[in-house]
Each structure stands twice: as structure tokens, then as C-alpha cells.
Amino acid sequence: MSRTMTTRCEASGADVADFFELVGRIQRGHTLAAAEALSALRAPDSQTMSLIAAAGMLRQAHFGRTVKVNYLVNLKSGLCAEDCSYCSQRLGSTSQILKYTWISTEEAAKQAQHGIDGGASRVCLVASGRGPSDRDVQRVADMIGRVKEDHPDVEVCACLGLLRERHAQKLAEAGADAYNHNINTAESLYDDICTTHSYQDRVDTVETAKGAGMSPCSGLIVGMGESDEQVVEAVFALREMGSDSIPVNFLMPFDGTPLEGTHELSPMQCLRILAMVRLACPDREVRIAGGREMHLRSLQSVALEVANSLFLGDYLTSEGQDAKDDVAMIADAGFTVLGHGDVAGTDAEPVPALRRRGTGTAARPNA
Numbered sequence: 001m002s003r004t005m006t007t008r009c010e011a012s013g014a015d016v017a018d019f020f021e022l023v024g025r026i027q028r029g030h031t032l033a034a035a036e037a038l039s040a041l042r043a044p045d046s047q048t049m050s051l052i053a054a055a056g057m058l059r060q061a062h063f064g065r066t067v068k069v070n071y072l073v074n075l076k077s078g079l080c081a082e083d084c085s086y087c088s089q090r091l092g093s094t095s096q097i098l099k100y101t102w103i104s105t106e107e108a109a110k111q112a113q114h115g116i117d118g119g120a121s122r123v124c125l126v127a128s129g130r131g132p133s134d135r136d137v138q139r140v141a142d143m144i145g146r147v148k149e150d151h152p153d154v155e156v157c158a159c160l161g162l163l164r165e166r167h168a169q170k171l172a173e174a175g176a177d178a179y180n181h182n183i184n185t186a187e188s189l190y191d192d193i194c195t196t197h198s199y200q201d202r203v204d205t206v207e208t209a210k211g212a213g214m215s216p217c218s219g220l221i222v223g224m225g226e227s228d229e230q231v232v233e234a235v236f237a238l239r240e241m242g243s244d245s246i247p248v249n250f251l252m253p254f255d256g257t258p259l260e261g262t263h264e265l266s267p268m269q270c271l272r273i274l275a276m277v278r279l280a281c282p283d284r285e286v287r288i289a290g291g292r293e294m295h296l297r298s299l300q301s302v303a304l305e306v307a308n309s310l311f312l313g314d315y316l317t318s319e320g321q322d323a324k325d326d327v328a329m330i331a332d333a334g335f336t337v338l339g340h341g342d343v344a345g346t347d348a349e350p351v352p353a354l355r356r357r358g359t360g361t362a363a364r365p366n367a
Ligand code: SF4
Pocket: 080, 081, 082, 083, 084, 087, 088, 089, 090, 091, 127, 128, 129, 130, 161
């Protein structure tokens, strides 16, 4: 890369690639290298919007201005015997989450309907636990059949933990379009975040889902103490595995879990991570997943310039932004909900709120 094509990053002392030149090469078939990925992750705040604009060109080339909306239905919450340290449903978690066993097919269909009414074109049926039994798979197959019967055009993704081949086959036959199983972090960090199953177990499940013909959905969680190199390691592993959709979760450090109190991310760093995933996987669905409200904060809609997908409303055990605010955010930023065309940004035209506090009043000022 020529010196004229680089910009000196004073903060890190490293050369930061001209992101537009890099994107041009990616468009001509270049595969992002580790050093380039690290340059993106370590770009100074002052260059981060240039990075977003450049990576956004790849997003627009493959997904236009659409946002795919996904909706989570938590079929079984808590009560898990695994020990994933980031998870509020883990063994020994004292987090005050909702705990319940399998909901009925009827209830799953009803919950899915809410998400579809809100704009979702993919419903994600999720259950806690190491992996499903034969009976669990039959139960979920019935739910998939029911959602597909009501909404043949809506995609269904199942997320039930480690998967056996016969279970993968049954879910695919029932109509599951995709199977989610996140690798969560780099192989080199995996043993630090979970001891009850291995990184390889997770990779094997993604392969099993692929083998049965389901679209592999696998992503990561950032903010768990990993290095920049380990973020790159995880994202490149997802690229190698051929993950079709990549949820990027930002750690929500639930009280009562080992990662309680862990706050390592800034909104700008979250943007750089999403941009790097886009540079590495230009044509894959990149989803802003759990923790976006907490970590991206006022920059959530900027993140849509590189990510092309999000979850509507609430997560598995925590509440998200109001679903109507998600849809308004998409419209306000000039995007459309995939499969739903234009959506109204707000229900009503806003009117100015007349000041009734501060100077000239006895009420406390807004400062
Ligand atoms: S991530 Fe899944 S397997 Fe791990 S503790 Fe949570 S529910 Fe259990």
C-alpha cells in the first residue's frame, strides 16, 4: 500500500489504511487480511465515520437500504446446566430473569405473530440448554410447521444448542430455514468463558446444521475481555465456516453472572467492530444483536450503515428498545424494513414541547 494511500494514526502509531481504497480492492475480490482488520478496529475516533462510510458501500452493494428484522421467541428460559459465563441463563446464575419451561405450540405461534406484525421477516425460535432431546425437537418441529403454515414467506430459524444429525434433519424437514449457533468468541479464548462444552462442539453444530441444508447463522459476543486479535480470529473463523448471517452481540453484563460489571466497549468501538465484520464478510447478513441499546447508545442508527439486520424489541432475558422505536429508527435513517417497504417513522407528527421549567419558573431547569 503506498504512503499516499494511508493516513497516519497518531493514537496507535500505525498506518491506517485508506478505507475507501481498501473497499475498492474488496469489491474487486480482495479478502480482508488480519492486519487490515486490526487497522479498522484500531482506527481513531476521528476516522471512524470514514471507515463506516467506506464499509457502508459494501453493505449497500449487497443489501441496498434494506434492514432485515428478526424476532426472538424464547421457548424455554433459564434452567440451563451449561456454564457460559456471559449468559444469564447459565448454571448458578442468580440473575433475576424469567424462568419457565417449554411454552406451547399455540403460545409460540402467538408470540411469533407479534414479531411478524412488527415487521419481522425471520422468527428465531430459541431454547436454553445444552441441546435438545428427541421430544424437544418434535415440539419445535411442530412450532416451525405452525409458523410456516400461517406465514409461508416468513423465515424460521431454530436455536436449540448442540445439534445431532438426526435432529438437524428433522428440523430442516419441518421447514426450518436456518439454524443459529454462535461460536461466541475466539477459539483461543473459549476455555475461559465456558467449561461444559468446547469451541469445537459449537463448530461441529454449525457444520451439522449446514449438512442438513439449513442456512448457518453464527456470530459472536464482544466485550468479554478478548483482544483485538481475538475479535479478528473469531470473525475470520466465521468467514471460513461460511456463516450466512452473523449476529454481533455486545456483552450485557448481567448481575449474578461471572461477567457482572464488565464494561469494556465504547459506542465508537462497537461501530468499528461492525465495520470490520462487514469488511471481512461483505455479502453476509451482519446483525446488530443483543446489547446494542446499552453499547451503541445514540449511534444505533449509524451502525445500520454497515449492518443490515437487527432484532426487533426484546431479547431472550432482557428488554430492548420499544419495537416501534426500532421501526422508527430504521425509517428515520433512510432505510426500509425488508419485505415491508416504507414504514412510518412515527405514529404522529411531533409538536414542540412548551418550556415550563428553568428561568421564569420555580421549577428546576433542564441542566
Ligand atoms: S448460552 Fe445457551 S448453553 Fe450456554 S448457558 Fe446460556 S442457555 Fe445454556
